[in-house]
Amino acid sequence: MKAFRGQPTIFAAAQPDNRRAELTVEALSLQFGGLVALQNINLNVKTGELLAIIGPNGAGKTSLLNCMTGYYHPQQGRITFNGEAITGLHPHKITERGIGRTFQNIELFPGASVIANLLLARHIHCHYSVGLAALFWPSVKREEVRHRRVVEEIIDFLEIQSIRKKPVGSLPYGLRKRVDLGRALALEPKLLVLDEPFAGMTLEEKEDIVRFLVELNEAWGQTMILVEHDMSVVMSISQRIIVLDFGKKISEGSPEVVQNHPEVIKAYLGDSG
Amino acid sequence: MRKLKFRPCGNFKERYEQDIAIFETDFGRVWVWVGLVLLLSSVPFIAGSYTLYIINSIGIAAIAAIGLNILIGYTGQISLGHAAFFGVGAYAAAILATKMGFPFWLSVLAAGGIAALVGMIFGIPSVRLKHLYLCIATLAGQFIIEYVLMNWEGLTNGPAGIILPRATLFGLDISGDQSFFWVVFVCLALMCWMAVNLIRSRYGRAFIAIRDNDLAAEGMGIPIFRYKLLSFGISSFYAGFAGGLWAYYTTSITPEPFTIFLSIQYIAMIIIGGLASIPGSVFGAIFIIILNETLSRITEYIMNTGILSGIALTVAPLREFVFGLAIVLFLIFEPRGLAEVWRVVRSSFRLWPFSY
Numbered sequence: 294m295k296a297f298r299g300q301p302t303i304f305a306a307a308q309p310d311n312r313r314a315e316l317t318v319e320a321l322s323l324q325f326g327g328l329v330a331l332q333n334i335n336l337n338v339k340t341g342e343l344l345a346i347i348g349p350n351g352a353g354k355t356s357l358l359n360c361m362t363g364y365y366h367p368q369q370g371r372i373t374f375n376g377e378a379i380t381g382l383h384p385h386k387i388t389e390r391g392i393g394r395t396f397q398n399i400e401l402f403p404g405a406s407v408i409a410n411l412l413l414a415r416h417i418h419c420h421y422s423v424g425l426a427a428l429f430w431p432s433v434k435r436e437e438v439r440h441r442r443v444v445e446e447i448i449d450f451l452e453i454q455s456i457r458k459k460p461v462g463s464l465p466y467g468l469r470k471r472v473d474l475g476r477a478l479a480l481e482p483k484l485l486v487l488d489e490p491f492a493g494m495t496l497e498e499k500e501d502i503v504r505f506l507v508e509l510n511e512a513w514g515q516t517m518i519l520v521e522h523d524m525s526v527v528m529s530i531s532q533r534i535i536v537l538d539f540g541k542k543i544s545e546g547s548p549e550v551v552q553n554h555p556e557v558i559k560a561y562l563g564d565s566g
Numbered sequence: 567m568r569k570l571k572f573r574p575c576g577n578f579k580e581r582y583e584q585d586i587a588i589f590e591t592d593f594g595r596v597w598v599w600v601g602l603v604l605l606l607s608s609v610p611f612i613a614g615s616y617t618l619y620i621i622n623s624i625g626i627a628a629i630a631a632i633g634l635n636i637l638i639g640y641t642g643q644i645s646l647g648h649a650a651f652f653g654v655g656a657y658a659a660a661i662l663a664t665k666m667g668f669p670f671w672l673s674v675l676a677a678g679g680i681a682a683l684v685g686m687i688f689g690i691p692s693v694r695l696k697h698l699y700l701c702i703a704t705l706a707g708q709f710i711i712e713y714v715l716m717n718w719e720g721l722t723n724g725p726a727g728i729i730l731p732r733a734t735l736f737g738l739d740i741s742g743d744q745s746f747f748w749v750v751f752v753c754l755a756l757m758c759w760m761a762v763n764l765i766r767s768r769y770g771r772a773f774i775a776i777r778d779n780d781l782a783a784e785g786m787g788i789p790i791f792r793y794k795l796l797s798f799g800i801s802s803f804y805a806g807f808a809g810g811l812w813a814y815y816t817t818s819i820t821p822e823p824f825t826i827f828l829s830i831q832y833i834a835m836i837i838i839g840g841l842a843s844i845p846g847s848v849f850g851a852i853f854i855i856i857l858n859e860t861l862s863r864i865t866e867y868i869m870n871t872g873i874l875s876g877i878a879l880t881v882a883p884l885r886e887f888v889f890g891l892a893i894v895l896f897l898i899f900e901p902r903g904l905a906e907v908w909r910v911v912r913s914s915f916r917l918w919p920f921s922y
Binding site for chain 1: 761768769772779785787789790796
């Protein structure tokens, strides 16, 4: 595994308290009219863990993520993050509390450059006011320079130096996914939520992203939730797996346990009868 | 003193400060200062009174257009009520100056502030409405404000209007065309600079994010409603400030000019000048005001020429026609506006004799 040239600043102040990411989901249920998307889901994430959520199409994986990040409001249940209830909060409030996410169908800002996209994610870490910004006061400038540096380190980490000034709309799909990951990292999340980061990628692109995720998790202690279809990747990198099917949790445990669980085999391969 | 670098070639950036500077090379930096000094030191002495009046109107319109560009071009919230906010600024300055005896600088600034408040109130529908629906909601704002200016006679004096005292700054009389030129263009330069600063700070980035993808913007921790309101506020501040200057400049104001047609003119300015471009707003203001003046000169000429006066009535609406035509032609041939034309011209000079 290629080691990063240096420790990115965002992980430098790795005070145990700053990186704490304890997420608990209790009895979560979500319905769209008569359609039950999620039913009585319980799960918890511990600091430093790489948890994978898998399941067939339409199992409710993305709905679960959208509940955690505030895009959907569940009808029942509680979600707490580091001891604080975050159920039903607006997405921006949840981002402020330290849950950063990537999107399944890359939701970048196509007209803006890679740097601008990443800098935008520094928004919650900028603290200057409108008045000072209009005058570009020296303190504003200092802060901007600091964020520019953090962004540069992320660019370095993800090896996208050559495209840093390119508009995101002009990039190929695999690189866009990588920029999306970079943008989520620039939020300095305590808990990083990845929605299908490998979807539609070539093998090499996939290997690159896996390398970044493993380094993030193992070397820098980033807590992550990974929603994914690609079983081989999930089985090899995640420490714990949760399997959803038709909005219900059917199995939970280490990759070996899940792999041999009869319900999981049934959900993926169908009822062999 | 460090060596000035005029070309991008070999101009390596060694610190992040250099990367977030407004100008890439010293070329732009030096020319802006030279241009400003030339503008401020020569134009008021060369230009006649009528030309100066046009130039001052351009300066005032440019300030308002920059505000509208922040709202439409950067934040993507279409507003049809910009002329109304301009009017609110004009009336606020007039009322503060006549009834409360505020000095020039204070009443113009306060006019900006009051217009910003009013703009934020009429920006509230943006919490739920987008695109065309928001457009119609701001149109309602335009008509409500127009109605209030016309009918709240106790405050606005109704159709009779208000006559302002002479503008003075630090005891100097600045109500003449020449001295007002300096006031307008120093304000325009400052407002331009502040707008550019806002755009390169976190606020500008948040505005652009809301325009491009509001779902993702929220995921990046941006409270979108608050930022939409902020954008309405900043935009209306610019409009109100410009309105305040305009009120002092014309010395008497009535509710007539602040109609939907003026709002559309502002939109035309930023479309022709270039959406999401601060220099573009200034170019657009120059283009529209000059077009307007030329067209009314032509109509006037036709009216007064004996043989042609018969057809004068038929060509009178020509103004609106040419106006619409200009917008349509720009949308077809240069949708990014005059700012893009300017960029192409500039880069072809820079790259000459090579094509790229």
